[in-house]
Amino acid sequence: MPGVSGISQPGFHEPEPTPEQVIAGLRATVEGGEDLVQALTPEGERLHRPKLDAYLEDIDAAALQGLYRDMVLVRRVDREANALQRQGQLGIWVPLLGQEAAQVGAGRALRPTDMAFPSYREHGVAWCRGIDPTELLGIFRGTDHGSWDPAETGFHLYTIVIGNQVLNATGYAMGQKFDGKVGSAEDGQATICFFGDGATSQGDVHEGFVWSAVWDAPVVFFCQNNQWAISEPLERQTRVPLYQRARGYGFPGIRVDGNDVLATLAVTRWALEECRTGNGPVLIEAFTYRMDAHTTSDDPSRYRLADELELWKLKDPIERVRVNLVREHEVGQDFFDSVAAESDELAARFRAYCVAMPQPGPERMFSEVYAEPSPVVDAQRDDFLAYHASFE
Ligand SMILES: Cc1ncc(C[n+]2csc(CCOP(=O)(O)OP(=O)(O)O)c2C)c(N)n1
Numbered sequence: 001m002p003g004v005s006g007i008s009q010p011g012f013h014e015p016e017p018t019p020e021q022v023i024a025g026l027r028a029t030v031e032g033g034e035d036l037v038q039a040l041t042p043e044g045e046r047l048h049r050p051k052l053d054a055y056l057e058d059i060d061a062a063a064l065q066g067l068y069r070d071m072v073l074v075r076r077v078d079r080e081a082n083a084l085q086r087q088g089q090l091g092i093w094v095p096l097l098g099q100e101a102a103q104v105g106a107g108r109a110l111r112p113t114d115m116a117f118p119s120y121r122e123h124g125v126a127w128c129r130g131i132d133p134t135e136l137l138g139i140f141r142g143t144d145h146g147s148w149d150p151a152e153t154g155f156h157l158y159t160i161v162i163g164n165q166v167l168n169a170t171g172y173a174m175g176q177k178f179d180g181k182v183g184s185a186e187d188g189q190a191t192i193c194f195f196g197d198g199a200t201s202q203g204d205v206h207e208g209f210v211w212s213a214v215w216d217a218p219v220v221f222f223c224q225n226n227q228w229a230i231s232e233p234l235e236r237q238t239r240v241p242l243y244q245r246a247r248g249y250g251f252p253g254i255r256v257d258g259n260d261v262l263a264t265l266a267v268t269r270w271a272l273e274e275c276r277t278g279n280g281p282v283l284i285e286a287f288t289y290r291m292d293a294h295t296t297s298d299d300p301s302r303y304r305l306a307d308e309l310e311l312w313k314l315k316d317p318i319e320r321v322r323v324n325l326v327r328e329h330e331v332g333q334d335f336f337d338s339v340a341a342e343s344d345e346l347a348a349r350f351r352a353y354c355v356a357m358p359q360p361g362p363e364r365m366f367s368e369v370y371a372e373p374s375p376v377v378d379a380q381r382d383d384f385l386a387y388h389a390s391f392e
């Protein structure tokens, strides 16, 4: 594998498509380069490799249907939230459209005892951590910073400051190590940290990589390379494929097809296992595409060509699973209809919750600032409440 010689070789790769695959018109290698790990082609063809399959042994038709359902429901919530922003119910929304497989593949690889640190786009990972989508709404309606409990869910609050969560995750993973939670594939713990291609240009990410490398911290750095950092293209961030950067820090890096839920699941399971057993950290570059705007405040038609999006539509993460379920597992239309009906119900509940959300009182922004009571914050709160009361 190019770029990581001298560091343990993940060994997921097969160099060339077979002549049969070429004749059948199947792309066994894709635009991400020959080093891209893939289990499901954009055409829905399942690729088999011993190492990959070893991490997918439990994925039968029912499990694949489960992953399909995850992605459809998460996409439906995403589209509903986008519409809610347009209707003035949310201040902003950060779409995940196109990144469902990267997030569900990584999210479903986690165990309850693992810890995940998201940026602000990881609605699919939140879903996999059991967080109801309605709990995401406060952040984007401007009423709270997220209403879930990070310790209970194993999912940290969203981080808007680009790359900052890499330091938080590194520290958390070092803690897991110092607490003796690393060492066993059965009950070892690991941390996963999500960030984007643009974040890799931040100092925090570099510092986190250095610290985690020299402390063997059990952290999987999961970079969703969606090709854009708002209007900045990937070529403004790097001269080498991002996964190859890991070598400079002294840990393995691997590039997976982030539109392929099975490959992402397998590679993330492998990386977490490396971390659990003391071989962390690992960098995963999930090669994907941001199919919508950066946020609802952004207009990508100002800086990218529409035909780029058209090309990526052919690599849709959900469609390839649907095709595979029909062709290789003979899943019937009833299943797809029932998922569609479930997604409509979820969207309706999500919308109803959003429009009825209570406005928090003026004291809310002062609560839970620190774990311990703070006289300074308490005094500020009392002043602010007195000011509000002066209008009565
Ligand atoms: C430290 C910091 N600098 C700048 C910003 C403004 N900003 C918000 S998102 C973003 C681009 C991030 O791109 P990327 O890391 O690729 O993640 P993506 O949004 O594509 O998921 C920037 C520059 C910020 N939030 N924090």
Ligand SMILES: [Mg+2]
Pocket: 196, 197, 198, 224, 225, 226, 227, 228, 229, 230
């Ligand atoms: Mg990006």
